[in-house]
Amino acid sequence: MDVDARKRLPLFPIGIVQRLTGLSARQIRYYEQHELVHPARSEGNQRLFSFVDVERLLEVRTLLDEGLNMAGVKARLAKRQNRRRSDSAELTDEQVYQHIRQGLLEPRTPSGVSEFQGDLFRFYRKH
DNA sequence: GTTCTCACA
DNA sequence: TGTGAGAA
Numbered sequence: 001m002d003v004d005a006r007k008r009l010p011l012f013p014i015g016i017v018q019r020l021t022g023l024s025a026r027q028i029r030y031y032e033q034h035e036l037v038h039p040a041r042s043e044g045n046q047r048l049f050s051f052v053d054v055e056r057l058l059e060v061r062t063l064l065d066e067g068l069n070m071a072g073v074k075a076r077l078a079k080r081q082n083r084r085r086s087d088s089a090e091l092t093d094e095q096v097y098q099h100i101r102q103g104l105l106e107p108r109t110p111s112g113v114s115e116f117q118g119d120l121f122r123f124y125r126k127h
Numbered sequence: 128g129t130t131c132t133c134a135c136a
Numbered sequence: 137t138g139t140g141a142g143a144a
Binding site: 013014015025029044045046047 | 130
């Protein structure tokens with residue numbers, strides 16, 4: 001299984017994603033309604049997010065912080081999709097696991113937000 | 128204990 | 137966007 005496939009595995013329930021992104025469950029569900037993310041569903045109809053979903057939510061938050069509205073976010077997210085086709089990073093399994101483990105074990109900042117936030121973002125961006 | 132959907136003094 | 141109800 002390659003890195004790309006692993007990034008799409010439905011793994012996290014909304015509570016985890018909440019802490020990973022700093023977004024409220026309400027916002028996360030709201031963004032799903034607007035098709036900004038497409039989490040899979042468990043047998044019990046529970047949302048399961050992949051790394052790709054988490055990454056997108058972090059980007060959504062960034063764009064929203066920049067003052068964009070839902071429409072603006074959708075537009076820029078759509079453009080990013082095409083422009084990003086060629087520069088996806090190639091990482092070894094070890095790099096992936098090590099990075100994730102470190103991020104999850106990092107202590108929270110005084111603001112209560114996990115450092116994993118920025119790390120995950122940069123991680124998939126370029127490296 | 129968590130998450131889901133739906134509705135709103 | 138938040139909050140609470142009722143169910144799973």
